Amino acid sequence: MIQEQVTATRDHSPVREAAGALAPRPPERPEPEITYIRPSTGWHVLSLGELWRYRELVLMLAWRDVKVRYKQTVLGAAWAILQPALTMVVFTLFFARAAGAAPEGVAYPLFVYAGLLPWFFFSAAVSQASQSILGGERLISKVYFPRLAMPFSAVAAASVDFVIASSLLAGMMLWYGAAPGPGLLMAPVLAILVILAALGVGTLLAALHVAYRDFRYVTPFLLQLWMLATPSIYLPDTAAAGVPTWLAVVNPMTGLVAGFRAACLDGPIPWASIGISAAAAATAFLVGCLYFRKVEDKFADII
Numbered sequence: 001m002i003q004e005q006v007t008a009t010r011d012h013s014p015v016r017e018a019a020g021a022l023a024p025r026p027p028e029r030p031e032p033e034i035t036y037i038r039p040s041t042g043w044h045v046l047s048l049g050e051l052w053r054y055r056e057l058v059l060m061l062a063w064r065d066v067k068v069r070y071k072q073t074v075l076g077a078a079w080a081i082l083q084p085a086l087t088m089v090v091f092t093l094f095f096a097r098a099a100g101a102a103p104e105g106v107a108y109p110l111f112v113y114a115g116l117l118p119w120f121f122f123s124a125a126v127s128q129a130s131q132s133i134l135g136g137e138r139l140i141s142k143v144y145f146p147r148l149a150m151p152f153s154a155v156a157a158a159s160v161d162f163v164i165a166s167s168l169l170a171g172m173m174l175w176y177g178a179a180p181g182p183g184l185l186m187a188p189v190l191a192i193l194v195i196l197a198a199l200g201v202g203t204l205l206a207a208l209h210v211a212y213r214d215f216r217y218v219t220p221f222l223l224q225l226w227m228l229a230t231p232s233i234y235l236p237d238t239a240a241a242g243v244p245t246w247l248a249v250v251n252p253m254t255g256l257v258a259g260f261r262a263a264c265l266d267g268p269i270p271w272a273s274i275g276i277s278a279a280a281a282a283t284a285f286l287v288g289c290l291y292f293r294k295v296e297d298k299f300a301d302i303i
Contacts, residue, residue, distance in 0.1 A: 046148075046289050046290070046293060047146065047293070050146050051146045051148050051149060051152070054145055054146050054149055057145055057149055057153075058149045058152050058153045058156060059153075059156070060153075061136075061149060061150070061153035061157075062153040062154075062156035062157040062160075063157075065128070065153065065154060065157035066157050066160050069157070077161075077164055080160075080161035080162075080164040080165050081164060081165050081167070081168045083120060084113060084116045084117055084120045084165055084168075085113070085168060087116055087120075088109055088112045088113045088116055089109075091112050091116075091233050092108055092109045092112060095108075095233060095234075103235065103267065106178070106265055106267075107176045107178075109172065109176075110172050110173065110176050110178060110265065111261070111265070112232075112233050113168070113169055113172060114169060114260070114261040114264050114265055115231065115232035115233060115257050115258075115260075115261045116232050116233070117162070117165055117166065117169055117260070118162075118190070118191065118194050118232075118253075118256060118257050118260045119227060119230055119232040119253065119257055120161075120162075120165070121158060121159070121161065121162035121165075121191075121194060121198070122194050122197065122198050122253060123223050123226075123227065124158045124161060125154065125155040125158035125159070125195070125198035125199075125202055126198050126201050126202045126205065126219070126223065127202075127219060127220070127223065128154040128155075128157065128158055128202070129150075129151035129152075129154040129155050129198065129199070129201075129202025129203060129205070129206055130151075130202055130205035130206050130208075130209050130215070130216075130219050131154075131206075131209065131216070132150040132151045132153070132154040132202075132206055133147070133150055133151070133206045133207070133209065133210050133299060133303070134209055134210065134216075134303065135150075136150050137303045140299055140300055140303060141300045141303060147292070147296040147299060148203065148289065148292060148293070148296075150206065151199065151202050151203045151206045151292075152199065152203075154202065155195060155198050155199050155202060158198070159195065162191070169264065173264070173265075178265055178266070179266065180264060180265075180266055181266030183262060183263040183266060183267075183269050184263055184264060184266075185263075186259065186263040186269060187260060187263040187264055190256055190259050190260040190263060190274070191260070193252075193256055193274075193277070193278050193281050194253075194256050194260070194281075196281045196282065196284075196285050197252045197253065197256065197277075197280070197281035197284055197285070199285055199288070199289075200281065200283075200284030200285035200286070200287065200288035200289065201284055201288060202288070203285075203288040203289055203291075203292045204284070204287065204288035204291055204292065205219055206292065207288075207291055207292045207295050207296070210295075210298075210299055210302050210303060211295065211302065226251070226253070229247055229248070229251055229254075230251060230253045230254060230257055231254060231257060231258055232253075232257050236248075236254060236255075236257075236258040236270065236273065249276060250280060251277075251280070252277045252278075252280035252281040252284060253277070254273060254276075254277055255270060255272075255273030255274040255275070255276055255277030255278070256274065256277045256278075256281070258270050258273060258274075259273065259274040259277075
């Protein structure tokens with residue numbers, strides 16, 4: 001009983017009460033914000049800012065694709081040169097003597113390779129980008145990141161082959177004595193436009209490949225027909241080539257291939273055709289990316 005009184009006296013002493021009054025009170029915690037997570041519907045913005053924040057992931061995926069492509073190969077990166085070079089040899093053997101196949105004063109092998117170089121890059125970029133989502137099935141179903149990183153990294157990996165193959169074009173120009181002119185400054189701009197077109201078409205096909213597996217068989221056939229409709233091995237004269245005029249107009253590679261070849265070989269640059277192709281490439285990029293963003297929420301469930 002005496003101990004309880006002493007304890008009560010000590011607990012309620014004036015000194016202790018004063019110390020308790022002077023002690024800082026814990027700060028009041030604000031009310032937690034409520035976040036509602038709802039599924040997005042309809043069309044979405046491209047959110048290129050988010051993709052830029054994941055640029056290191058895009059570069060890492062592109063470098064992975066490059067290493068896997070040439071892993072355990074004897075020739076390695078030389079395949080990037082051999083594919084357009086062997087195609088150039090085949091077309092040279094069969095079409096070198098055709099009337100109007102190349103402009104006067106330009107060797108036909110050089111003419112063909114300068115046209116095949118941007119086309120092979122476009123074809124490889126579209127083919128690899130279209131398979132990028134299905135190829136990254138495990139990554140997509142487990143980790144969140146901007147899904148556009150997959151087709152964009154595939155196009156970035158194909159651009160490495162384009163740079164390697166360009167070295168052969170420089171060597172052929174030295175061999176045939178074709179000196180570049182001021183128009184060579186347009187070559188990087190046209191290459192960027194080819195990248196833009198490849199991103200648009202490849203991204204659109206990547207989304208379609210997930211929903212409709214038939215496109216894995218349609219895409220190679222589509223690229224073969226597209227090559228014949230593109231003036232990569234002949235002059236961009238649609239009447240002589242037998243290509244309908246409307247097809248040449250809507251084909252973004254018509255002006256880009258012809259312009260890239262003219263820029264490298266110091267020929268007359270078709271500015272009007274380049275302008276139409278640039279508008280078609282920009283339209284393909286917007287349509288492909290917007291459709292991809294619209295359906296990307298279902299990728300993890302469908303795959």
